[in-house]
Amino acid sequence: MSQTRLEKRFADLRAEGRGGLVTFLTAGDPDYDTSLEIVKGLPEAGADVIELGMPFSDPMADGPAIQASSLRALRKGMTLKKTLELVKSFREDNQDTPIILMGYYNPVYIYGVDAFLKDAKEVGVDGFIIVDLPPEHDDEFCMPALEQGLHFIRLTTPTTVGERLPKVLNNTSGFVYYVSILGITGTGTASQDNIKQAVTRIKAGTDLPVAVGFGIRTPEQAASIAQVADASVVGSAIIDKLKENLDDDNRAKPGLSQAVLEYVRTLSKGVRDART
Amino acid sequence: MKTPNSYMNGPDERGHFGIFGGRFVAxxxxxxxxxxxxxxxxxxxxxxxxxxxxxxxxHYVGRPSPLYFAERLTEKCDGAKIYFKRDELNHTGSHxxxxxxxxxxxxxxxxxxxxxxxxxxxxxxxxxxxxxxxxxxxxxxxxxxxxxxxxxxxxxxxxxxxxxxxxxxxxxxxxxxxxxxxxxxxxxxxxxxxxxxxxxxxxxxxxxxxRDFQSIIGREAKEQMLEAEGRLPDQLVACIGGGSNAIGLFHPFLDDKDVAITGVEAAGHGVSTDKHAASLTGGKPGVLHGNRTFLLQDDDGQILDAHSISAGLDYPGIGPEHSWLHDIGRVNYASATDTEALEAFQLLSKIEGIIPALEPAHALAHVLKIAPKMDKDKILLMNLCGRGDKDIFTVADALGVTI
CATH class of the missing domain: 3.40.50.1100 (Rossmann fold)
Structure with a gap:
């Protein structure tokens, strides 16, 4: 099988000799149009992989920043269908930057797994992270996604040790997402040493690239992770930047997209300078 | 050894009751x-x-809880003999x-x-x-x-x-x-x-x-009923939010085919409104909080807010075993509104000297509907799973009374 967009992106990063930047935003936050504008600007701002959150009413693994982000999007009428439309619009201008949809299983389950995979593939989604689908439930969505040639990216955590690690790595594709802390998104930060050890442990069990996320807030942190892993994932910090540019009614202030993209640019610079 | 044709074998080793249950967690x-x-x-x-x-x-909880024949309520309903399993007498006031x-x-x-x-x-x-x-x-x-x-x-x-x-x-x-x-x-x-x-x-x-820990309710009730009446009840009734008191009463009786079983969900302002907590009546299967079960949700799979006057039933989901029992038809699921529960709450206080929690007041509301239609030689057993001390402010408020 030919290389997927995601595989090609990581191969290119390897060839360039640098770590990548994965950015997370919730689709439809703070509204559909602004969200699309930001997402369209992300590749130029230096995002190597785009992770888009599928808003959910009950994001159990997320901290306050992403919870609020998800609710803002839902209150503006965001749906899973519109998230796919957003990807479709993005793909009209960009064929190179991989898009990963991240979220919880229920909206996908209600959409219908087969219909969702078909539609997602059609609009140019490259893979998925579904937080509440551990390997024990691979038959639900992971296997059907892989059969469609789409990636299913699994989270590994500091508790994924011993016999658990190979079980989690099995059927993971695209890359492995290492959650560097015990906890929810946007909370503590792990040390570079701890992360290095964890990445080494994971790499002993897989040839896949390893991206590290949770708790990465500054260009310096993103850079320090990119030195020991294949990519840094930044989410809550970007969303905090977005929130700074909302008015009291959660409407986008003028210049919001530029401010968010400018912040992504500083993160990207950090990551790009990390190994030179 | 598991016997075939039993309703009591679930879940399988992966935690499934039919399609329900599982372990959908991070x-x-x-x-x-x-x-x-x-x-x-x-x-x-x-x-x-x-x-x-x-x-x-x-020694600490006070088990076994009594099985009580509610004589005055039975007379009032003029139908089935009504018994309560009195788990409201437990230490801390509920099951x-x-x-x-x-x-x-x-x-x-x-x-x-x-x-x-x-x-x-x-x-x-x-x-x-x-x-x-x-x-x-x-x-x-x-x-x-x-x-x-x-x-x-x-x-x-x-x-x-x-x-x-x-x-x-x-x-x-x-x-x-x-x-x-x-x-x-x-x-x-x-x-x-x-x-x-x-x-x-x-x-x-x-x-x-x-379920296993709560099944002590049903196991005791079975024994106590055999002692009191020499036979099993004809009908079980319990209220359902997540459904732990109900599954505790029901489970030991699931294979007793002659025992009819009814769970009562909270209908809030009515199941045809958007203010209720009846996941089985008004919801559909989905995945939340680690299990697949019936959930109140919109067409996009977003979880909806439940409503009930009873905070304990105010949950948009239900335990997966209930979803399965509903699906296969072993248990019948009904509902009672806020108003019906309030009326039942007051009635029981006056007629039996028992102030029930608003949660079992929903079960009681259903009992008041069906007991009068049952023959006098029938036996109805309701789980009185909590006492109402905690609810007096809510009830006073609903009745427009200032305490």
Missing amino acids: ETLMPLILEVEQAYNAAKADPSFQKDYDYYAK KANNVLGQILLARRMGKKRIIAETGAGQHGVATATFCALFDLPCVVYMGATDIARQAPNVFRMKLLGAEVIAVESGTGTLKDAMNDALRDWVANVEETFYIIGTAAGPHPYPVMV
């Missing part, structure tokens, strides 16, 4: 959940665990103690140093805080801000018992949000913390574990 929690399952299986096989459970159940006792003994066996819980009406929170005081374990209870406002007495009770009560402002500030935040706490403190889930829902093994 990877961080999986190793711990597997560990809880292993520890629970080991505890079940260990006679000393059962011995400890029995000791505290008898919740049966489950918390079991789980905290398990947490101790596993060497866990910190207990967390979610609570809606506060009954589970109070039970958890109580056992944490008894066993000297730090206790954190997550409770929705809305529920804190309407269940002030229970909040104060938990604090008196030494628990930390955390107000959950996210979402609508009710039980589902409290459960989200408890899960978030658990993910962050997974190594030292045991999460005592209060209802027969959540990731496997919680639904089966909670």
Whole structure:
């Protein structure tokens, strides 16, 4: 099988000799149009992989920043269908930057797994992270996604040790997402040493690239992770930047997209300078 | 040895009751959940665990709870003989103690140093805080801000018992949000913390574990009924939020084909409105809080807010075993509105001298509908799973009375 967009992106990063930047935003936050504008600007701002959150009413693994982000999007009428439309619009201008949809299983389950995979593939989604689908439930969505040639990216955590690690790595594709802390998104930060050890442990069990996320807030942190892993994932910090540019009614202030993209640019610079 | 054609064999080893149940949780929690399952299986096989459970159940909780023939209510209904299983007489005032006792003994066996819980009406929170005081374990209870406002007495009770009560402002500030935040706490403190889930829902093994601990209700009732009447009841009735008191009563009777079983959901302002908590009547299967089950949700799979006058039933989901029993038709699920529950609440207080919690007042509302239509030689058994002291402010408010 030919290389997927995601595989090609990581191969290119390897060839360039640098770590990548994965950015997370919730689709439809703070509204559909602004969200699309930001997402369209992300590749130029230096995002190597785009992770888009599928808003959910009950994001159990997320901290306050992403919870609020998800609710803002839902209150503006965001749906899973519109998230796919957003990807479709993005793909009209960009064929190179991989898009990963991240979220919880229920909206996908209600959409219908087969219909969702078909539609997602059609609009140019490259893979998925579904937080509440551990390997024990691979038959639900992971296997059907892989059969469609789409990636299913699994989270590994500091508790994924011993016999658990190979079980989690099995059927993971695209890359492995290492959650560097015990906890929810946007909370503590792990040390570079701890992360290095964890990445080494994971790499002993897989040839896949390893991206590290949770708790990465500054260009310096993103850079320090990119030195020991294949990519840094930044989410809550970007969303905090977005929130700074909302008015009291959660409407986008003028210049919001530029401010968010400018912040992504500083993160990207950090990551790009990390190994030179 | 499992017998074929039994309703009591579930769940399978992956925690499924038919298509329901499972363990839909973040990877961080999986190793711990597997560990809880292993520890629970080991505890079940260990006679000393059962011995400890029995000791505290008898001397601390006050089990067995009485089986009571409600003579005046029976006369009033002029139909079936009505019996109550009086779990409202348990220490802490509800059936919740049966489950918390079991789980905290398990947490101790596993060497866990910190207990967390979610609570809606506060009954589970109070039970958890109580056992944490008894066993000297730090206790954190997550409770929705809305529920804190309407269940002030229970909040104060938990604090008196030494628990930390955390107000959950996210979402609508009710039980589902409290459960989200408890899960978030658990993910962050997974190594030292045991999460005592209060209802027969959540990731496997919680639904089966909670059911097993609550089944003491049904096992006792069966024995007591045989003693009182020399036969099994014709009809069981219990209220359902998550459904732990109901599954506790129902489970030991599931294979007794002549026993009709009815669970009563909270219909709030009516199941045809958007203000109710009847997941089976008004919801559809989905995945939330670690299990697949019937959920109140919109067409996009977003979870809807439940509504009930009873904070304990105010949950948009239901335990997975109930979803399965509903699906296969072994148990019939009905509903009662806020108004019906309020009327039943007042009636029982006056006619039997028992102030019920608003939760079993829903079950009672259903009893009042069906008992008069049943023959006088029929026997109806209702689980009176909680007492109403905690609800007097809510009821006064609903009746327009200033206390």
